[in-house]
Amino acid sequence: MRSEVLVTASELEQLIAGDAPPRILDVRWQLTEPDGRAAYEAGHVPGAVYVSLDDELTDHGVPDRGRHPLPSGDALEVAARRWGIRDGDAVVVYDDWNRAGSARAWWVLTAAGLADVRILDGGLAAWTGALETGAAHPEAGDVTVTHHDLYAGALPTLSADDAATLGSRLTDARAPERFRGEVEPVDPVAGHIPGAVNVPSTSLLDGAGAFRPTDELAEALGDTAGAYCGSGVTAAVAVAALAVVGVDAALFPGSWSQWSGDPSRPVATGG
Known part of the structure:
Protein backbone atom coordinates (compact mmCIF):
# COMPACT_ATOMS: atom_id res chain seq x y z
CA MET A 1 0.00 0.00 0.00
CA ARG A 2 2.91 2.36 0.64
CA SER A 3 3.67 2.76 -3.06
CA GLU A 4 0.01 3.63 -3.74
CA VAL A 5 0.14 6.59 -1.34
CA LEU A 6 3.77 7.75 -1.47
CA VAL A 7 6.41 8.31 -4.13
CA THR A 8 10.11 8.82 -3.47
CA ALA A 9 12.10 11.64 -5.03
CA SER A 10 14.11 9.20 -7.16
CA GLU A 11 10.90 7.57 -8.39
CA LEU A 12 9.50 10.99 -9.23
CA GLU A 13 12.58 11.83 -11.28
CA GLN A 14 12.07 8.64 -13.28
CA LEU A 15 8.39 9.42 -13.80
CA ILE A 16 9.18 12.92 -15.03
CA ALA A 17 11.62 11.48 -17.56
CA GLY A 18 9.12 8.86 -18.74
CA ASP A 19 6.54 8.84 -21.49
CA ALA A 20 3.64 9.91 -19.24
CA PRO A 21 4.99 12.37 -16.66
CA PRO A 22 2.69 13.15 -13.73
CA LEU A 31 -0.46 27.56 9.92
CA THR A 32 1.55 30.76 10.43
CA GLU A 33 2.22 31.29 6.70
CA PRO A 34 -0.73 30.02 4.68
CA ASP A 35 0.28 31.67 1.40
CA GLY A 36 3.19 29.73 -0.07
CA ARG A 37 3.25 31.33 -3.51
CA ALA A 38 6.39 33.40 -2.93
CA ALA A 39 8.30 30.34 -1.75
CA TYR A 40 7.02 28.39 -4.74
CA GLU A 41 8.15 31.05 -7.21
CA ALA A 42 11.58 31.17 -5.57
CA GLY A 43 12.15 27.51 -6.37
CA HIS A 44 10.00 24.46 -7.11
CA VAL A 45 10.17 21.02 -8.71
CA PRO A 46 10.28 21.61 -12.49
CA GLY A 47 6.81 21.77 -13.98
CA ALA A 48 5.04 21.98 -10.65
CA VAL A 49 1.96 24.18 -10.38
CA TYR A 50 1.25 26.14 -7.21
CA VAL A 51 -1.93 25.20 -5.36
CA SER A 52 -3.34 27.41 -2.60
CA LEU A 53 -4.61 25.30 0.28
CA ASP A 54 -6.63 28.19 1.69
CA ASP A 55 -8.14 29.30 -1.61
CA GLU A 56 -8.39 26.15 -3.75
CA LEU A 57 -8.55 23.23 -1.31
CA THR A 58 -10.95 24.98 1.06
CA ASP A 59 -14.37 26.61 0.76
CA HIS A 60 -14.59 29.34 3.39
CA GLY A 61 -18.17 30.02 2.40
CA VAL A 62 -19.40 26.83 4.09
CA PRO A 63 -20.80 27.68 7.56
CA ASP A 64 -20.30 25.69 10.77
CA ARG A 65 -17.74 23.28 9.29
CA GLY A 66 -14.60 24.60 10.95
CA ARG A 67 -11.77 26.79 9.68
CA HIS A 68 -10.99 24.78 6.54
CA PRO A 69 -14.25 23.38 5.13
CA LEU A 70 -13.86 21.04 2.19
CA PRO A 71 -14.27 22.54 -1.28
CA SER A 72 -17.12 21.50 -3.53
CA GLY A 73 -16.35 19.02 -6.26
CA ASP A 74 -17.44 21.55 -8.88
CA ALA A 75 -14.99 24.19 -7.65
CA LEU A 76 -12.25 21.60 -7.34
CA GLU A 77 -12.82 20.43 -10.92
CA VAL A 78 -12.40 23.99 -12.21
CA ALA A 79 -9.20 24.38 -10.19
CA ALA A 80 -7.82 20.99 -11.24
CA ARG A 81 -8.34 21.83 -14.89
CA ARG A 82 -6.55 25.12 -14.31
CA TRP A 83 -3.65 23.12 -12.86
CA ARG A 104 -4.57 17.76 2.41
CA ALA A 105 -4.24 17.78 -1.38
CA TRP A 106 -3.91 13.99 -1.49
CA TRP A 107 -7.04 13.60 0.62
CA VAL A 108 -9.15 16.18 -1.27
CA LEU A 109 -8.22 14.93 -4.74
CA THR A 110 -8.65 11.28 -3.80
CA ALA A 111 -12.00 11.99 -2.13
CA ALA A 112 -13.08 13.75 -5.33
CA GLY A 113 -12.45 10.56 -7.27
CA LEU A 114 -8.97 10.97 -8.81
CA ALA A 115 -7.50 7.49 -8.93
CA ASP A 116 -3.72 8.09 -8.87
CA VAL A 117 -2.60 10.74 -6.39
CA ARG A 118 0.60 10.31 -4.38
CA ILE A 119 2.54 12.34 -1.84
CA LEU A 120 6.23 13.09 -2.39
CA ASP A 121 7.74 11.31 0.62
CA GLY A 122 9.96 13.73 2.49
CA GLY A 123 8.53 16.75 0.69
CA LEU A 124 10.57 19.30 -1.22
CA ALA A 125 13.60 18.65 1.00
CA ALA A 126 13.86 15.15 -0.49
CA TRP A 127 14.16 16.51 -4.03
CA THR A 128 17.80 16.62 -5.10
CA GLY A 129 17.31 17.70 -8.71
CA ALA A 130 17.33 21.22 -10.11
CA LEU A 131 14.66 23.69 -9.08
CA GLU A 132 12.65 25.92 -11.39
CA THR A 133 11.77 29.53 -10.56
CA GLY A 134 8.82 31.68 -11.50
CA ALA A 135 5.35 30.28 -12.11
CA ALA A 136 4.18 27.47 -14.36
CA HIS A 137 1.21 28.12 -16.67
CA PRO A 138 0.10 24.73 -17.99
CA GLU A 139 -2.38 24.13 -20.77
CA ALA A 140 -5.87 23.67 -19.32
CA GLY A 141 -6.79 20.10 -18.44
CA ASP A 142 -10.04 18.21 -18.88
CA VAL A 143 -10.22 16.14 -15.70
CA THR A 144 -13.68 15.18 -14.47
CA VAL A 145 -14.40 15.01 -10.75
CA THR A 146 -16.71 12.11 -9.96
CA HIS A 147 -17.68 13.10 -6.39
CA HIS A 148 -19.20 16.55 -6.07
CA ASP A 149 -19.79 16.40 -2.31
CA LEU A 150 -16.49 15.58 -0.67
CA TYR A 151 -18.17 15.05 2.69
CA ALA A 152 -19.72 11.98 1.03
CA GLY A 153 -16.96 11.27 -1.48
CA ALA A 154 -14.58 8.43 -2.22
CA LEU A 155 -12.94 8.64 1.23
CA PRO A 156 -14.82 8.30 4.54
CA THR A 157 -15.53 11.32 6.73
CA LEU A 158 -16.79 11.84 10.26
CA SER A 159 -19.42 14.26 11.48
CA ALA A 160 -19.05 15.65 15.00
CA ASP A 161 -21.60 13.09 16.20
CA ASP A 162 -19.61 10.31 14.54
CA ALA A 163 -16.39 11.50 16.17
CA ALA A 164 -18.07 11.52 19.58
CA THR A 165 -18.73 7.78 19.38
CA LEU A 166 -15.21 6.60 18.55
CA GLY A 167 -13.57 7.02 21.96
CA SER A 168 -9.98 5.80 21.92
CA ARG A 169 -10.27 4.85 18.25
CA LEU A 170 -10.24 8.60 17.46
CA THR A 171 -6.77 10.08 16.93
CA ASP A 172 -6.03 13.74 17.67
CA ALA A 173 -3.14 14.73 15.40
CA ARG A 174 -2.32 18.06 17.07
CA ALA A 175 0.70 18.91 19.20
CA PRO A 176 0.53 17.43 22.72
CA GLU A 177 0.20 20.81 24.46
CA ARG A 178 -2.84 21.67 22.36
CA PHE A 179 -4.36 18.24 23.00
CA ARG A 180 -3.90 18.68 26.76
CA GLY A 181 -5.47 22.13 26.63
CA GLU A 182 -2.41 23.94 27.92
CA VAL A 183 -2.32 26.29 24.92
CA GLU A 184 -4.68 27.08 22.07
CA PRO A 185 -3.25 29.53 19.54
CA VAL A 186 -6.16 29.50 17.08
CA ASP A 187 -9.49 28.21 18.36
CA PRO A 188 -11.63 29.77 21.12
CA VAL A 189 -11.58 26.75 23.47
CA ALA A 190 -8.60 24.63 24.54
CA GLY A 191 -8.73 20.87 25.01
CA HIS A 192 -9.74 17.79 23.05
CA ILE A 193 -12.66 15.56 22.16
CA PRO A 194 -13.33 13.27 25.15
CA GLY A 195 -11.84 9.81 24.71
CA ALA A 196 -9.52 10.75 21.84
CA VAL A 197 -5.88 9.63 21.84
CA ASN A 198 -3.09 12.03 20.94
CA VAL A 199 -0.78 10.96 18.09
CA PRO A 200 0.86 14.15 16.74
CA SER A 201 1.12 14.12 12.96
CA THR A 202 4.81 15.04 13.20
CA SER A 203 5.45 11.84 15.19
CA LEU A 217 3.11 3.66 11.59
CA ALA A 218 0.90 0.67 12.38
CA GLU A 219 2.20 0.56 15.95
CA ALA A 220 1.83 4.31 16.49
CA LEU A 221 -1.74 4.46 15.21
CA GLY A 222 -3.00 1.24 16.74
CA ASP A 223 -6.70 0.65 16.06
CA THR A 224 -7.41 4.19 14.88
CA ALA A 225 -10.66 4.47 12.92
CA GLY A 226 -10.77 8.26 12.51
CA ALA A 227 -8.58 11.33 12.89
CA TYR A 228 -8.96 15.03 13.57
CA CYS A 229 -6.70 18.01 14.25
CA GLY A 230 -7.33 21.75 14.44
CA SER A 231 -9.17 22.17 11.15
CA GLY A 232 -8.79 18.96 9.16
CA VAL A 233 -5.39 19.67 7.58
CA THR A 234 -2.71 17.85 9.59
CA ALA A 235 -5.19 15.06 10.41
CA ALA A 236 -4.88 14.16 6.72
CA VAL A 237 -1.26 13.20 7.48
CA ALA A 238 -2.57 10.59 9.93
CA VAL A 239 -5.16 9.37 7.42
CA ALA A 240 -2.42 9.07 4.77
CA ALA A 241 -0.23 7.16 7.22
CA LEU A 242 -3.10 4.78 7.89
CA ALA A 243 -3.61 4.35 4.14
CA VAL A 244 0.07 3.34 3.93
CA VAL A 245 -0.71 0.68 6.52
CA GLY A 246 -3.77 -0.41 4.54
CA VAL A 247 -6.44 1.09 6.82
CA ASP A 248 -9.22 3.26 5.36
CA ALA A 249 -9.60 5.66 8.29
CA ALA A 250 -12.12 8.50 8.30
CA LEU A 251 -11.27 12.20 8.48
CA PHE A 252 -13.23 14.62 10.66
CA PRO A 253 -12.92 17.63 8.31
CA GLY A 254 -14.24 20.22 10.76
CA SER A 255 -12.00 18.88 13.52
CA TRP A 256 -11.44 20.85 16.72
CA SER A 257 -12.37 24.16 15.11
CA GLN A 258 -15.88 22.82 14.45
CA TRP A 259 -16.19 20.87 17.69
CA SER A 260 -15.04 23.73 19.94
CA GLY A 261 -17.30 26.18 18.10
CA ASP A 262 -20.36 24.31 19.42
CA PRO A 263 -20.86 25.11 23.12
CA SER A 264 -22.98 21.98 23.56
CA ARG A 265 -19.99 19.73 22.86
CA PRO A 266 -18.02 18.42 25.89
CA VAL A 267 -14.36 19.31 26.21
CA ALA A 268 -11.64 17.23 27.88
CA THR A 269 -8.25 18.47 29.06
CA GLY A 270 -5.12 16.80 30.35
CA GLY A 271 -3.25 13.78 29.08
Missing part, protein backbone atom coordinates in the same frame (compact mmCIF):
# COMPACT_ATOMS: atom_id res chain seq x y z
CA ARG A 23 1.08 16.49 -13.02
CA ILE A 24 2.99 17.91 -10.05
CA LEU A 25 1.31 20.18 -7.51
CA ASP A 26 3.21 22.37 -5.05
CA VAL A 27 1.00 22.81 -1.95
CA ARG A 28 3.09 24.92 0.40
CA TRP A 29 1.17 25.91 3.49
CA GLN A 30 1.88 26.54 7.14
CA GLY A 84 -3.51 21.19 -16.13
CA ILE A 85 -4.80 17.85 -14.88
CA ARG A 86 -6.31 15.64 -17.56
CA ASP A 87 -8.41 12.51 -17.13
CA GLY A 88 -6.11 9.58 -16.43
CA ASP A 89 -3.18 11.71 -15.26
CA ALA A 90 -1.07 10.58 -12.36
CA VAL A 91 -0.71 13.38 -9.80
CA VAL A 92 2.12 13.98 -7.32
CA VAL A 93 1.68 16.51 -4.53
CA TYR A 94 4.35 17.95 -2.26
CA ASP A 95 4.95 20.63 0.36
CA ASP A 96 7.78 21.91 2.52
CA TRP A 97 6.25 21.68 6.01
CA ASN A 98 5.44 18.43 7.83
CA ARG A 99 3.50 16.95 4.87
CA ALA A 100 0.45 19.04 5.86
CA GLY A 101 -0.27 20.71 2.52
CA SER A 102 0.45 17.60 0.46
CA ALA A 103 -1.64 15.34 2.70
CA LEU A 204 4.51 9.86 12.08
CA LEU A 205 7.49 11.34 10.21
CA ASP A 206 11.18 10.68 10.60
CA GLY A 207 13.86 13.31 11.09
CA ALA A 208 13.99 14.00 7.36
CA GLY A 209 10.23 14.50 7.10
CA ALA A 210 9.51 11.17 5.39
CA PHE A 211 6.82 8.82 6.63
CA ARG A 212 8.19 6.34 9.14
CA PRO A 213 8.46 2.63 8.22
CA THR A 214 5.10 0.96 7.75
CA ASP A 215 5.36 -1.23 10.84
CA GLU A 216 6.13 1.80 12.98
Whole structure:
Protein backbone atom coordinates (compact mmCIF):
# COMPACT_ATOMS: atom_id res chain seq x y z
CA MET A 1 0.00 0.00 0.00
CA ARG A 2 2.91 2.36 0.64
CA SER A 3 3.67 2.76 -3.06
CA GLU A 4 0.01 3.63 -3.74
CA VAL A 5 0.14 6.59 -1.34
CA LEU A 6 3.77 7.75 -1.47
CA VAL A 7 6.41 8.31 -4.13
CA THR A 8 10.11 8.82 -3.47
CA ALA A 9 12.10 11.64 -5.03
CA SER A 10 14.11 9.20 -7.16
CA GLU A 11 10.90 7.57 -8.39
CA LEU A 12 9.50 10.99 -9.23
CA GLU A 13 12.58 11.83 -11.28
CA GLN A 14 12.07 8.64 -13.28
CA LEU A 15 8.39 9.42 -13.80
CA ILE A 16 9.18 12.92 -15.03
CA ALA A 17 11.62 11.48 -17.56
CA GLY A 18 9.12 8.86 -18.74
CA ASP A 19 6.54 8.84 -21.49
CA ALA A 20 3.64 9.91 -19.24
CA PRO A 21 4.99 12.37 -16.66
CA PRO A 22 2.69 13.15 -13.73
CA ARG A 23 1.08 16.49 -13.02
CA ILE A 24 2.99 17.91 -10.05
CA LEU A 25 1.31 20.18 -7.51
CA ASP A 26 3.21 22.37 -5.05
CA VAL A 27 1.00 22.81 -1.95
CA ARG A 28 3.09 24.92 0.40
CA TRP A 29 1.17 25.91 3.49
CA GLN A 30 1.88 26.54 7.14
CA LEU A 31 -0.46 27.56 9.92
CA THR A 32 1.55 30.76 10.43
CA GLU A 33 2.22 31.29 6.70
CA PRO A 34 -0.73 30.02 4.68
CA ASP A 35 0.28 31.67 1.40
CA GLY A 36 3.19 29.73 -0.07
CA ARG A 37 3.25 31.33 -3.51
CA ALA A 38 6.39 33.40 -2.93
CA ALA A 39 8.30 30.34 -1.75
CA TYR A 40 7.02 28.39 -4.74
CA GLU A 41 8.15 31.05 -7.21
CA ALA A 42 11.58 31.17 -5.57
CA GLY A 43 12.15 27.51 -6.37
CA HIS A 44 10.00 24.46 -7.11
CA VAL A 45 10.17 21.02 -8.71
CA PRO A 46 10.28 21.61 -12.49
CA GLY A 47 6.81 21.77 -13.98
CA ALA A 48 5.04 21.98 -10.65
CA VAL A 49 1.96 24.18 -10.38
CA TYR A 50 1.25 26.14 -7.21
CA VAL A 51 -1.93 25.20 -5.36
CA SER A 52 -3.34 27.41 -2.60
CA LEU A 53 -4.61 25.30 0.28
CA ASP A 54 -6.63 28.19 1.69
CA ASP A 55 -8.14 29.30 -1.61
CA GLU A 56 -8.39 26.15 -3.75
CA LEU A 57 -8.55 23.23 -1.31
CA THR A 58 -10.95 24.98 1.06
CA ASP A 59 -14.37 26.61 0.76
CA HIS A 60 -14.59 29.34 3.39
CA GLY A 61 -18.17 30.02 2.40
CA VAL A 62 -19.40 26.83 4.09
CA PRO A 63 -20.80 27.68 7.56
CA ASP A 64 -20.30 25.69 10.77
CA ARG A 65 -17.74 23.28 9.29
CA GLY A 66 -14.60 24.60 10.95
CA ARG A 67 -11.77 26.79 9.68
CA HIS A 68 -10.99 24.78 6.54
CA PRO A 69 -14.25 23.38 5.13
CA LEU A 70 -13.86 21.04 2.19
CA PRO A 71 -14.27 22.54 -1.28
CA SER A 72 -17.12 21.50 -3.53
CA GLY A 73 -16.35 19.02 -6.26
CA ASP A 74 -17.44 21.55 -8.88
CA ALA A 75 -14.99 24.19 -7.65
CA LEU A 76 -12.25 21.60 -7.34
CA GLU A 77 -12.82 20.43 -10.92
CA VAL A 78 -12.40 23.99 -12.21
CA ALA A 79 -9.20 24.38 -10.19
CA ALA A 80 -7.82 20.99 -11.24
CA ARG A 81 -8.34 21.83 -14.89
CA ARG A 82 -6.55 25.12 -14.31
CA TRP A 83 -3.65 23.12 -12.86
CA GLY A 84 -3.51 21.19 -16.13
CA ILE A 85 -4.80 17.85 -14.88
CA ARG A 86 -6.31 15.64 -17.56
CA ASP A 87 -8.41 12.51 -17.13
CA GLY A 88 -6.11 9.58 -16.43
CA ASP A 89 -3.18 11.71 -15.26
CA ALA A 90 -1.07 10.58 -12.36
CA VAL A 91 -0.71 13.38 -9.80
CA VAL A 92 2.12 13.98 -7.32
CA VAL A 93 1.68 16.51 -4.53
CA TYR A 94 4.35 17.95 -2.26
CA ASP A 95 4.95 20.63 0.36
CA ASP A 96 7.78 21.91 2.52
CA TRP A 97 6.25 21.68 6.01
CA ASN A 98 5.44 18.43 7.83
CA ARG A 99 3.50 16.95 4.87
CA ALA A 100 0.45 19.04 5.86
CA GLY A 101 -0.27 20.71 2.52
CA SER A 102 0.45 17.60 0.46
CA ALA A 103 -1.64 15.34 2.70
CA ARG A 104 -4.57 17.76 2.41
CA ALA A 105 -4.24 17.78 -1.38
CA TRP A 106 -3.91 13.99 -1.49
CA TRP A 107 -7.04 13.60 0.62
CA VAL A 108 -9.15 16.18 -1.27
CA LEU A 109 -8.22 14.93 -4.74
CA THR A 110 -8.65 11.28 -3.80
CA ALA A 111 -12.00 11.99 -2.13
CA ALA A 112 -13.08 13.75 -5.33
CA GLY A 113 -12.45 10.56 -7.27
CA LEU A 114 -8.97 10.97 -8.81
CA ALA A 115 -7.50 7.49 -8.93
CA ASP A 116 -3.72 8.09 -8.87
CA VAL A 117 -2.60 10.74 -6.39
CA ARG A 118 0.60 10.31 -4.38
CA ILE A 119 2.54 12.34 -1.84
CA LEU A 120 6.23 13.09 -2.39
CA ASP A 121 7.74 11.31 0.62
CA GLY A 122 9.96 13.73 2.49
CA GLY A 123 8.53 16.75 0.69
CA LEU A 124 10.57 19.30 -1.22
CA ALA A 125 13.60 18.65 1.00
CA ALA A 126 13.86 15.15 -0.49
CA TRP A 127 14.16 16.51 -4.03
CA THR A 128 17.80 16.62 -5.10
CA GLY A 129 17.31 17.70 -8.71
CA ALA A 130 17.33 21.22 -10.11
CA LEU A 131 14.66 23.69 -9.08
CA GLU A 132 12.65 25.92 -11.39
CA THR A 133 11.77 29.53 -10.56
CA GLY A 134 8.82 31.68 -11.50
CA ALA A 135 5.35 30.28 -12.11
CA ALA A 136 4.18 27.47 -14.36
CA HIS A 137 1.21 28.12 -16.67
CA PRO A 138 0.10 24.73 -17.99
CA GLU A 139 -2.38 24.13 -20.77
CA ALA A 140 -5.87 23.67 -19.32
CA GLY A 141 -6.79 20.10 -18.44
CA ASP A 142 -10.04 18.21 -18.88
CA VAL A 143 -10.22 16.14 -15.70
CA THR A 144 -13.68 15.18 -14.47
CA VAL A 145 -14.40 15.01 -10.75
CA THR A 146 -16.71 12.11 -9.96
CA HIS A 147 -17.68 13.10 -6.39
CA HIS A 148 -19.20 16.55 -6.07
CA ASP A 149 -19.79 16.40 -2.31
CA LEU A 150 -16.49 15.58 -0.67
CA TYR A 151 -18.17 15.05 2.69
CA ALA A 152 -19.72 11.98 1.03
CA GLY A 153 -16.96 11.27 -1.48
CA ALA A 154 -14.58 8.43 -2.22
CA LEU A 155 -12.94 8.64 1.23
CA PRO A 156 -14.82 8.30 4.54
CA THR A 157 -15.53 11.32 6.73
CA LEU A 158 -16.79 11.84 10.26
CA SER A 159 -19.42 14.26 11.48
CA ALA A 160 -19.05 15.65 15.00
CA ASP A 161 -21.60 13.09 16.20
CA ASP A 162 -19.61 10.31 14.54
CA ALA A 163 -16.39 11.50 16.17
CA ALA A 164 -18.07 11.52 19.58
CA THR A 165 -18.73 7.78 19.38
CA LEU A 166 -15.21 6.60 18.55
CA GLY A 167 -13.57 7.02 21.96
CA SER A 168 -9.98 5.80 21.92
CA ARG A 169 -10.27 4.85 18.25
CA LEU A 170 -10.24 8.60 17.46
CA THR A 171 -6.77 10.08 16.93
CA ASP A 172 -6.03 13.74 17.67
CA ALA A 173 -3.14 14.73 15.40
CA ARG A 174 -2.32 18.06 17.07
CA ALA A 175 0.70 18.91 19.20
CA PRO A 176 0.53 17.43 22.72
CA GLU A 177 0.20 20.81 24.46
CA ARG A 178 -2.84 21.67 22.36
CA PHE A 179 -4.36 18.24 23.00
CA ARG A 180 -3.90 18.68 26.76
CA GLY A 181 -5.47 22.13 26.63
CA GLU A 182 -2.41 23.94 27.92
CA VAL A 183 -2.32 26.29 24.92
CA GLU A 184 -4.68 27.08 22.07
CA PRO A 185 -3.25 29.53 19.54
CA VAL A 186 -6.16 29.50 17.08
CA ASP A 187 -9.49 28.21 18.36
CA PRO A 188 -11.63 29.77 21.12
CA VAL A 189 -11.58 26.75 23.47
CA ALA A 190 -8.60 24.63 24.54
CA GLY A 191 -8.73 20.87 25.01
CA HIS A 192 -9.74 17.79 23.05
CA ILE A 193 -12.66 15.56 22.16
CA PRO A 194 -13.33 13.27 25.15
CA GLY A 195 -11.84 9.81 24.71
CA ALA A 196 -9.52 10.75 21.84
CA VAL A 197 -5.88 9.63 21.84
CA ASN A 198 -3.09 12.03 20.94
CA VAL A 199 -0.78 10.96 18.09
CA PRO A 200 0.86 14.15 16.74
CA SER A 201 1.12 14.12 12.96
CA THR A 202 4.81 15.04 13.20
CA SER A 203 5.45 11.84 15.19
CA LEU A 204 4.51 9.86 12.08
CA LEU A 205 7.49 11.34 10.21
CA ASP A 206 11.18 10.68 10.60
CA GLY A 207 13.86 13.31 11.09
CA ALA A 208 13.99 14.00 7.36
CA GLY A 209 10.23 14.50 7.10
CA ALA A 210 9.51 11.17 5.39
CA PHE A 211 6.82 8.82 6.63
CA ARG A 212 8.19 6.34 9.14
CA PRO A 213 8.46 2.63 8.22
CA THR A 214 5.10 0.96 7.75
CA ASP A 215 5.36 -1.23 10.84
CA GLU A 216 6.13 1.80 12.98
CA LEU A 217 3.11 3.66 11.59
CA ALA A 218 0.90 0.67 12.38
CA GLU A 219 2.20 0.56 15.95
CA ALA A 220 1.83 4.31 16.49
CA LEU A 221 -1.74 4.46 15.21
CA GLY A 222 -3.00 1.24 16.74
CA ASP A 223 -6.70 0.65 16.06
CA THR A 224 -7.41 4.19 14.88
CA ALA A 225 -10.66 4.47 12.92
CA GLY A 226 -10.77 8.26 12.51
CA ALA A 227 -8.58 11.33 12.89
CA TYR A 228 -8.96 15.03 13.57
CA CYS A 229 -6.70 18.01 14.25
CA GLY A 230 -7.33 21.75 14.44
CA SER A 231 -9.17 22.17 11.15
CA GLY A 232 -8.79 18.96 9.16
CA VAL A 233 -5.39 19.67 7.58
CA THR A 234 -2.71 17.85 9.59
CA ALA A 235 -5.19 15.06 10.41
CA ALA A 236 -4.88 14.16 6.72
CA VAL A 237 -1.26 13.20 7.48
CA ALA A 238 -2.57 10.59 9.93
CA VAL A 239 -5.16 9.37 7.42
CA ALA A 240 -2.42 9.07 4.77
CA ALA A 241 -0.23 7.16 7.22
CA LEU A 242 -3.10 4.78 7.89
CA ALA A 243 -3.61 4.35 4.14
CA VAL A 244 0.07 3.34 3.93
CA VAL A 245 -0.71 0.68 6.52
CA GLY A 246 -3.77 -0.41 4.54
CA VAL A 247 -6.44 1.09 6.82
CA ASP A 248 -9.22 3.26 5.36
CA ALA A 249 -9.60 5.66 8.29
CA ALA A 250 -12.12 8.50 8.30
CA LEU A 251 -11.27 12.20 8.48
CA PHE A 252 -13.23 14.62 10.66
CA PRO A 253 -12.92 17.63 8.31
CA GLY A 254 -14.24 20.22 10.76
CA SER A 255 -12.00 18.88 13.52
CA TRP A 256 -11.44 20.85 16.72
CA SER A 257 -12.37 24.16 15.11
CA GLN A 258 -15.88 22.82 14.45
CA TRP A 259 -16.19 20.87 17.69
CA SER A 260 -15.04 23.73 19.94
CA GLY A 261 -17.30 26.18 18.10
CA ASP A 262 -20.36 24.31 19.42
CA PRO A 263 -20.86 25.11 23.12
CA SER A 264 -22.98 21.98 23.56
CA ARG A 265 -19.99 19.73 22.86
CA PRO A 266 -18.02 18.42 25.89
CA VAL A 267 -14.36 19.31 26.21
CA ALA A 268 -11.64 17.23 27.88
CA THR A 269 -8.25 18.47 29.06
CA GLY A 270 -5.12 16.80 30.35
CA GLY A 271 -3.25 13.78 29.08
